[in-house]
Amino acid sequence: MKTVYITRREHFNAAHKLWREDWSEEKNYDVFGKCSNKNWHGHNYTIFVTVKGLPSVETGFVIDLKDLSTIIKERVIEPLDHKNLNLDVPFLSGLLASTENIVIKIWEEIEGPIQEAGGKLCHIRLEETENNYVDYYGGNEPF
Amino acid sequence: MKTVYITRREHFNAAHKLWREDWSEEKNYDVFGKCSNKNWHGHNYTIFVTVKGLPSVETGFVIDLKDLSTIIKERVIEPLDHKNLNLDVPFLSGLLASTENIVIKIWEEIEGPIQEAGGKLCHIRLEETENNYVDYYGGNEPF
Amino acid sequence: MKTVYITRREHFNAAHKLWREDWSEEKNYDVFGKCSNKNWHGHNYTIFVTVKGLPSVETGFVIDLKDLSTIIKERVIEPLDHKNLNLDVPFLSGLLASTENIVIKIWEEIEGPIQEAGGKLCHIRLEETENNYVDYYGGNEPF
Amino acid sequence: MKTVYITRREHFNAAHKLWREDWSEEKNYDVFGKCSNKNWHGHNYTIFVTVKGLPSVETGFVIDLKDLSTIIKERVIEPLDHKNLNLDVPFLSGLLASTENIVIKIWEEIEGPIQEAGGKLCHIRLEETENNYVDYYGGNEPF
Amino acid sequence: MKTVYITRREHFNAAHKLWREDWSEEKNYDVFGKCSNKNWHGHNYTIFVTVKGLPSVETGFVIDLKDLSTIIKERVIEPLDHKNLNLDVPFLSGLLASTENIVIKIWEEIEGPIQEAGGKLCHIRLEETENNYVDYYGGNEPF
Amino acid sequence: MKTVYITRREHFNAAHKLWREDWSEEKNYDVFGKCSNKNWHGHNYTIFVTVKGLPSVETGFVIDLKDLSTIIKERVIEPLDHKNLNLDVPFLSGLLASTENIVIKIWEEIEGPIQEAGGKLCHIRLEETENNYVDYYGGNEPF
Numbered sequence: 027m028k029t030v031y032i033t034r035r036e037h038f039n040a041a042h043k044l045w046r047e048d049w050s051e052e053k054n055y056d057v058f059g060k061c062s063n064k065n066w067h068g069h070n071y072t073i074f075v076t077v078k079g080l081p082s083v084e085t086g087f088v089i090d091l092k093d094l095s096t097i098i099k100e101r102v103i104e105p106l107d108h109k110n111l112n113l114d115v116p117f118l119s120g121l122l123a124s125t126e127n128i129v130i131k132i133w134e135e136i137e138g139p140i141q142e143a144g145g146k147l148c149h150i151r152l153e154e155t156e157n158n159y160v161d162y163y164g165g166n167e168p169f
Numbered sequence: 170m171k172t173v174y175i176t177r178r179e180h181f182n183a184a185h186k187l188w189r190e191d192w193s194e195e196k197n198y199d200v201f202g203k204c205s206n207k208n209w210h211g212h213n214y215t216i217f218v219t220v221k222g223l224p225s226v227e228t229g230f231v232i233d234l235k236d237l238s239t240i241i242k243e244r245v246i247e248p249l250d251h252k253n254l255n256l257d258v259p260f261l262s263g264l265l266a267s268t269e270n271i272v273i274k275i276w277e278e279i280e281g282p283i284q285e286a287g288g289k290l291c292h293i294r295l296e297e298t299e300n301n302y303v304d305y306y307g308g309n310e311p312f
Numbered sequence: 313m314k315t316v317y318i319t320r321r322e323h324f325n326a327a328h329k330l331w332r333e334d335w336s337e338e339k340n341y342d343v344f345g346k347c348s349n350k351n352w353h354g355h356n357y358t359i360f361v362t363v364k365g366l367p368s369v370e371t372g373f374v375i376d377l378k379d380l381s382t383i384i385k386e387r388v389i390e391p392l393d394h395k396n397l398n399l400d401v402p403f404l405s406g407l408l409a410s411t412e413n414i415v416i417k418i419w420e421e422i423e424g425p426i427q428e429a430g431g432k433l434c435h436i437r438l439e440e441t442e443n444n445y446v447d448y449y450g451g452n453e454p455f
Numbered sequence: 456m457k458t459v460y461i462t463r464r465e466h467f468n469a470a471h472k473l474w475r476e477d478w479s480e481e482k483n484y485d486v487f488g489k490c491s492n493k494n495w496h497g498h499n500y501t502i503f504v505t506v507k508g509l510p511s512v513e514t515g516f517v518i519d520l521k522d523l524s525t526i527i528k529e530r531v532i533e534p535l536d537h538k539n540l541n542l543d544v545p546f547l548s549g550l551l552a553s554t555e556n557i558v559i560k561i562w563e564e565i566e567g568p569i570q571e572a573g574g575k576l577c578h579i580r581l582e583e584t585e586n587n588y589v590d591y592y593g594g595n596e597p598f
Numbered sequence: 599m600k601t602v603y604i605t606r607r608e609h610f611n612a613a614h615k616l617w618r619e620d621w622s623e624e625k626n627y628d629v630f631g632k633c634s635n636k637n638w639h640g641h642n643y644t645i646f647v648t649v650k651g652l653p654s655v656e657t658g659f660v661i662d663l664k665d666l667s668t669i670i671k672e673r674v675i676e677p678l679d680h681k682n683l684n685l686d687v688p689f690l691s692g693l694l695a696s697t698e699n700i701v702i703k704i705w706e707e708i709e710g711p712i713q714e715a716g717g718k719l720c721h722i723r724l725e726e727t728e729n730n731y732v733d734y735y736g737g738n739e740p741f
Numbered sequence: 742m743k744t745v746y747i748t749r750r751e752h753f754n755a756a757h758k759l760w761r762e763d764w765s766e767e768k769n770y771d772v773f774g775k776c777s778n779k780n781w782h783g784h785n786y787t788i789f790v791t792v793k794g795l796p797s798v799e800t801g802f803v804i805d806l807k808d809l810s811t812i813i814k815e816r817v818i819e820p821l822d823h824k825n826l827n828l829d830v831p832f833l834s835g836l837l838a839s840t841e842n843i844v845i846k847i848w849e850e851i852e853g854p855i856q857e858a859g860g861k862l863c864h865i866r867l868e869e870t871e872n873n874y875v876d877y878y879g880g881n882e883p884f
Contacts, residue, residue: 068211086553354497640783
C-alpha cells in the first residue's frame, strides 16, 4: 500500500492580539507581553495542509490539488485573510487567538470538506513567523 | 575609492489598515479593497537598511553592524513591532499607512542617527509580503 | 521629490530548450549543453516587476498593486504559465529562449500597459533558478 | 538507541505534462487543467532524501553525505535533470507523471543503493513548487 | 486530547572540523574530505526545537515561546554562537563534531530545562546548510 | 542598446575571526565583540556575481553561465570553501577578514578572468548571514 502525503501551501495576512477580557491590561501584559498590545498587531501567516492516500490509478493524484486549494481558500483564506482574528472570524469567536488554538479550529473547518472531496486530512502546519510555528495532527502524536 | 554598501535586515510584526477617515467605508473599500478592513489586518514586515562608505583601515568596517542594528532597533523596531501602524506610532501619525509612505518616514527617522554614527544611509527596502515590497533611495533615482 | 520604487513578484512554470533549428543536435549540445535537450526541460520562473513614481497624496500608492498584478497576470503569466516558451507564446516566437532574451520581450509587453495605468516601469528581474537570474532596466545601465 | 535522521537536498529541472494517451485533448484538459498543456511545461524540482541510523562511533556519521549525494546524483539527478519526465526517463516510462507517482519510483531507484552504502532510506520529499510537494515514507504511515 | 506541536527557530554561527586526533592528517582527509581542513571551517547553523502538549486553557499556549526561546538561548546559542565547536564548548568536549553527534548533545542539554518549564521536548532539527540537516526525536523512530 | 545583467549564485563555508594581531585580546573584544573569538567561528557565505552586456545574437547569452560558474568556482569557491579565511587564502593574507574587505579582494580575483571570457563584472553581493551582507560595484556608487 503506497500511501503518499501531499501538501498545499497558502497564505493569509491578519491582525490579532493575545488578550483576555477578564484580565486587566497589566495582567494581559504580564502574561502575553508585547503580543497583548491593545491596538493589535499582525502577521503574514503561512498554512500547509497535508492529505494522505493512495495515488489514483486513473489520475496519479492522492487528491486533485485544485480541489484542495479551493477548500483551503473557501474555508480558511477567505474568512481569515486581511481580517482581525479576534473580531472578524465566526469560527474563532471567543477564542484566545494563539497559533495553537487557531490551528485546531482550522482543522475542524476543513477536515469534513476534504473528506467529502475524497481525501484524508492528516497534518496542518501554521506559521506565524519564520521563527514560530505549530503542527497539528488532529490530536494524534506521531512522535 | 572602494565604496562598499553594507546592509542589515530586521523584522517587525504590525497591524494596519489602508483607510481615510474622510471617506465612507464604501469609498475606502472601493479604493483599498480588502486592505481597508475596518478591524485591521497585519503583516510580518522585513526591513533592509543599507549604508555606504569606505571600509575603515582600522576595523575593516563601513559601519559597525552592532551600531547600525541598535539604531534600527531603537528607531524602527521598538516603535513599530507588535504595534498598530495607524494608531500607535508617533512618527506615522495621520499618515495613510501604505508601504510607500512608511518607508519615507522610516528614512527620516534613521538618516540622522546613522550619520552621527559615521555612516551614510543610501537605501531602505521594506517588504510587506514576499510578493510586495518598496525601495527608497532618499528620493534619488538610480534607475 | 520622494520617488519610491514598488515591486510585485509573480510566478510561472514553463518548458523550454536552448536550441537553434539551423544547427545540428551536436552543435546545439556543444553550445547549450544539457539546456539543449531535444525533448525540453523546464523551470519555475519567478518575475519581479518594479515601477517607480511619487506616492499619491490621495492613496499613498505609487501604483495600485492590484492594477500592476493584473497587468503582469494578463500580459505575462497567462501567456507563459504552464506553456512551452519556444512553441506556445506569440511574443516569444522565433526567439532563442534564453532568460536574457525573454526578459527583454516581457519588458516590451508590459511597459505600455503600466504607463497607461499611470506607472513607470524601471526594472524587471527574471529568475530561472535560485542560482541564475537576469535583471533588465529597459537598456539603462545604473551600474 | 540514539537513532538520528539525516537529509540531503538536491535539485533537478525538468519538463512534463499530465496527460493520458487514451484520453482526448478535451478529456485531458477537463481532468488535468493547464497541467495537460500539449507542448509541455516544467518545474524546478527539489528533492529531500532522508536516511536514518545510529551515528558511527568511528566517524560520527549515520551515512557519509558524500556517498548519499553520489547515489542521488547518479540515480535521480542525472536521469531527470534537464529532461522530459514523460519521454526521457526509463524508470518513469509509461507512468502518469504526477509528483505522487514520481516519488514512488524514485524510492524504488535509490532504496537498494542506499542500503548497500549502509543506510536505511525512510523518507523522500519531492517539491514541484514552493506551494506543492509530496512526502513518501516507503508506504509507511507515520501519521 | 488535542496535542499540538510548537517549534522555535534560532541560529548560531560556529567553526568546526571533522577530525580525529588519533588519525593522521591523511587519514582524516581520506574519511572526512574537505571537512577535515586543519585550520577549521564554519557554518551558519539553524536549530528548530519542537515541544508538544495540550494548549493551556488559560493562555492558549503549549509552552510560552519566550520561555522556550530563553532556554535555547542560554543552553545552546550562548555556548555555541561565534564559537569553535571542537574547542570552546564544554558539553561537546572530546566529541567528533558531526551534526549527528551535536544534535544528540543539544537534546541532553535542553530536555531537562524544557521539562521544568512544563514542556515535553520531542524533536530537534539542526541544519548545517540548506542542503544538509539532521533530525532527532530523542532516539524515537516515528518513521 | 539592450544591456542585460546576469547573476550567478554560489556558496562557500568558511571559518574566520575579526582580529588584529597588534591589539590585545581585550582590545579585539572591545571592537569586534564575539566576532573576535580567539578560536574562530564561521559562516555559510553566499556570493552573487553579476555580469552585464548585450545578449549575443548567436546564443542569447550575455555570458555563458557555465563559464561564469567555472570562474567563480576556480577563483573563489575552491580557495575559500571549507577554509580559514584568515590563514588559508593567499589573496586574503594579512587582511582584516571583514565582509567588506573580502568582497573587494574577490572582485580583484575575478574581474580579469571574466573580462577574458568576454564579460564585464559590475556587481558582487557577499552574504555572511541572511541578516548581514555587502554589495560592491567595483568602487562605483550607483546610489
